[in-house]
Amino acid sequence: MHAADPARLLDLATDVAREAGRLAAEGQAGVDVLDTKSTPTDVVTEMDRSVEELIRKRLLNARPGDSVLGEEGGSEPGSTGVRWIVDPIDGTVNYLYGRDEWAVSIAAESMGEVVAGAVVVPVRGEVYTATLGGGAYCDGRRLRADDAVPLEMALVCTGFGYSAERRAHQAEVLRTVLPRVRDIRRCGSAAVDLCSLARGRANAYYERGLNAWDWGAAALIAREAGVRVEGLHGAPPNPELLVAAVPGLFEELHALLAPLSADTDGTVAHQGA
Ligand code: LIP
Secondary structure, three states, X not given: OOOOOHHHHHHHHHHHHXXXXXXXXXXXXXXXXXXXXXXXXXXXXXXXXXXXXXXXHHHHHHOOOOEEEEOOOEEEOOOOOEEEEEEEEEOHHHHHOOOOOOEEEEEEEEOOEEEEEEEEEHHHOEEEEEEOOOEEEEOOEEOOOOOOOOHHHOEEEEOOOOOXXXXXXXXXHHHHHHHHOOEEEOOOOHXXXXXXXXXXXXXXXXXXXXXXXXXXXXXXXXHHOOOEEEOHHHOOOEOOEEEEEOOOHHHXXXXXXXXXXXXXXXXXXXXOO
């Protein structure tokens, strides 16, 4: 039994994500770096902060007492059993460089389970939505991921962390993956990557080092389109590794990644790390 109706939570998430997307898009030209996080290349812009503030205000005005977890503002406790998981701009480096692969992501978790999610990709004018058990949609069109293809025919998305040590091991993993697949794409936004799988713009995705706000809404959208979104060995998606593909391809990719320790930063020191 959930604390709130997923359809209503989705309406709110979608309205707020659309408004936040408009604000972020208006501010993209001329945006500057405000702060850095884990490394000098892990940036925060003033728009990351102000867009998250807007989202928090709108959500809590509509549903006082809910809890919110956001990439920039951290965790705000609540009492209703509903928690919002927010990434104001997923793909901040793309945003900074004037590229279009960035998204506003808002997920609603009820009693610990994500039941509704909205991902808005403003520059592309795309709005992805899903409710648990209710299917995934883009601009009202039902989404179904493409059927499984053999690994060697799969277009595989991935991403890289910010630290040199992590990147060195990710490059080692990629050295083995690249000759085994059709090709690799690195789009720079986990939310956009997962939505791409949901609509057949790619076949698979894996990435180490993500946080719940990166995948919260988009993992539900991908799942509702028929994609398996997991960690290794049946674990739920987690910061160690997220793997996503339709059944059949998922198992092949999992079998390739697990022995490579793609869920670690590697045990051997890589030259130059
Ligand atoms: C981004 C992720 C992306 C990853 C980037 C970055 P952010 O999130 O969505 O997949 O490769 O390095 O972490 O920081 O832009 O919200």
